[in-house]
Every structure is written in structure tokens, then in C-alpha cells.
Amino acid sequence: MKIIIVDDDCLVAGALKTILEANPDIEVTATGSDGEEACSLYREYLPDILLMDIRMKGMDGLEASRKILGEFPEAKILLLTTFSDDEYIVKALRLGTKGYLLKQDHTSILPALQAVYSGQTVFGTEIISKIPELLQSSDGFDYASRNISERELDIIRLIANGYSNKEIATELFLSEGTVRNYLSSILDKLQLRDRTQVAVFYYQHK
Missing domain, CATH: 3.40.50.2300 (Response regulator)
Known part of the structure; x- marks a missing residue:
């Protein structure tokens, strides 16, 4: 390293x-x-x-x-x-x-x-x-308007709670590869760069 x-x-x-x-x-x-x-x-x-x-x-x-x-x-x-x-x-x-x-x-x-x-x-x-307190906003967000599925929203919530891909896979009974695919889709739909920004986005629009 x-x-x-x-x-x-x-x-x-x-x-x-x-x-x-x-x-x-x-x-x-x-x-x-x-x-x-x-x-x-x-x-x-x-x-x-x-x-x-x-x-x-x-x-x-x-x-x-x-x-x-x-x-x-x-x-x-x-x-x-x-x-x-x-x-x-x-x-x-x-x-x-x-x-x-x-x-x-x-x-x-x-x-x-x-x-x-x-x-x-x-x-x-x-x-x-x-x-959570620093980033939380009172404004709600319509994830469906960005074509975010319920499964993708579950993954967004887990990312915001600090879960790794492996932990998300275990929690949702998915493979790590499937989680990575979901994450790529989420980043594309929300026009974000990485999982940190996903967590920020979630707390800002909670």
C-alpha cells in the first residue's frame, strides 16, 4: 500500500x-x-x-x-x-x-x-x-422519480448506515456482485460518484 x-x-x-x-x-x-x-x-x-x-x-x-x-x-x-x-x-x-x-x-x-x-x-x-444530524434535511425526496426501486432504496439506506458491500449482501441475501451492480445503477440514476456521496444524498433528502 x-x-x-x-x-x-x-x-x-x-x-x-x-x-x-x-x-x-x-x-x-x-x-x-x-x-x-x-x-x-x-x-x-x-x-x-x-x-x-x-x-x-x-x-x-x-x-x-x-x-x-x-x-x-x-x-x-x-x-x-x-x-x-x-x-x-x-x-x-x-x-x-x-x-x-x-x-x-x-x-x-x-x-x-x-x-x-x-x-x-x-x-x-x-x-x-x-x-445524520449534520446532513439531515426536512425536505423529502421522491426516489421513484429517479427510477430507484425498493431494493435499491434498501441498499441506499444500508450504505447510509455504514454497511460494506459484503454486509449488505448478507443482510439482503444477495451476492456481492449483485450489490455492486445495484450500486452502479444507483450512482448512475442519482448522478453521484461513490458510496460516500450516496450516504450524504440519503441524509440530505431524508
């Missing part, structure tokens, strides 16, 4: 590099200190995951995420910050980043990277509890 670390505190970046490279499956290919560097390093190395701070001088992590995901829609970005700021959480979700963790919860960083690498979206426990 190839990782790029971007943090404006060089001591933090160095410590993360040392911790992560203790795992033989992880290679930190580069480190940077701001959003501009994150963009250029991502283009140069095309890492499996970009682990990036949010608050940085110049271009912050959210703006860098927006630019990188605009150029590389499949990019896996895991945001790491000391601030559990509601506005940041909402922006991170809407951008389509793969996770948002607090630096204080350092023991969760390696498992989070492994989960993101396998295709999951991860958020720290403190942050997960906030998501």
Missing part, C-alpha cells in the same frame, strides 16, 4: 511515516506540508491513499481534496485533523473523501487506512455519531 502524508507539522508527518512504515505492507512514498504540495505529489506518485491534514497554511486539505478528486475521481483521501468541526465534516463528506479521523485517535489510523484501501469509507466514532 503506497501512502502520501501531507501535514504542515513536519514532526507529525515524520512520526506518522515512522509508525506506518513499521507495517511491512505500507510504503510512504512522499510527504508534504500543504495543499499545493498534496496536489503535485498526488499527480507525481498516484498513491493508493493520501493521508492529509485539513488546517494548513495556504491551500487547506479540503480545497486540495476538491482539486484532486476533480482530476482523479477515484482518489482515496483520508483526512486527519485535530478538530471535530461540524462544517469540516460536512464538507469532507460532500467532497467524496474516504474518511475523516481525529489525530487524537491515533490507534485508529492504521485500521482506517486498511479499510479505505479495501474500498470502505471510515469515520471516527465521535464523527459518525454526528453525521
Whole structure:
């Protein structure tokens, strides 16, 4: 797993590099200190995951995420910050980043990277509890108008509750391949990019 670390505190970046490279499956290919560097390093190395701070001088992590995901829609970005700021959480979700963790919860960083690498979206426990409230809207949504079937709506709800494709398959007695096909159909019908945006869409239109 190839990782790029971007943090404006060089001591933090160095410590993360040392911790992560203790795992033989992880290679930190580069480190940077701001959003501009994150963009250029991502283009140069095309890492499996970009682990990036949010608050940085110049271009912050959210703006860098927006630019990188605009150029590389499949990019896996895991945001790491000391601030559990509601506005940041909402922006991170809407951008389509793969996770948002607090630096204080350092023991969760390696498992989070492994989960993101396998295709999951991860958020720290403190942050997960906030998501429904932050994203919920009073406006209802007519899913039938987008040709979303009842089965697809079941899958949307499970995605919004943090289920992986494997867990959805078990819950609905489907194969993982069938779940992936349903997810592709949902993304197309709702004009969304990934499962994170599906969850955001669901809570915004609940």
C-alpha cells in the first residue's frame, strides 16, 4: 500500500511515516506540508491513499481534496485533523473523501487506512455519531422519480448506515456482485460518484 502524508507539522508527518512504515505492507512514498504540495505529489506518485491534514497554511486539505478528486475521481483521501468541526465534516463528506479521523485517535489510523484501501469509507466514532444530524434535511425526496426501486432504496439506506458491500449482501441475501451492480445503477440514476456521496444524498433528502 503506497501512502502520501501531507501535514504542515513536519514532526507529525515524520512520526506518522515512522509508525506506518513499521507495517511491512505500507510504503510512504512522499510527504508534504500543504495543499499545493498534496496536489503535485498526488499527480507525481498516484498513491493508493493520501493521508492529509485539513488546517494548513495556504491551500487547506479540503480545497486540495476538491482539486484532486476533480482530476482523479477515484482518489482515496483520508483526512486527519485535530478538530471535530461540524462544517469540516460536512464538507469532507460532500467532497467524496474516504474518511475523516481525529489525530487524537491515533490507534485508529492504521485500521482506517486498511479499510479505505479495501474500498470502505471510515469515520471516527465521535464523527459518525454526528453525521445524520449534520446532513439531515426536512425536505423529502421522491426516489421513484429517479427510477430507484425498493431494493435499491434498501441498499441506499444500508450504505447510509455504514454497511460494506459484503454486509449488505448478507443482510439482503444477495451476492456481492449483485450489490455492486445495484450500486452502479444507483450512482448512475442519482448522478453521484461513490458510496460516500450516496450516504450524504440519503441524509440530505431524508
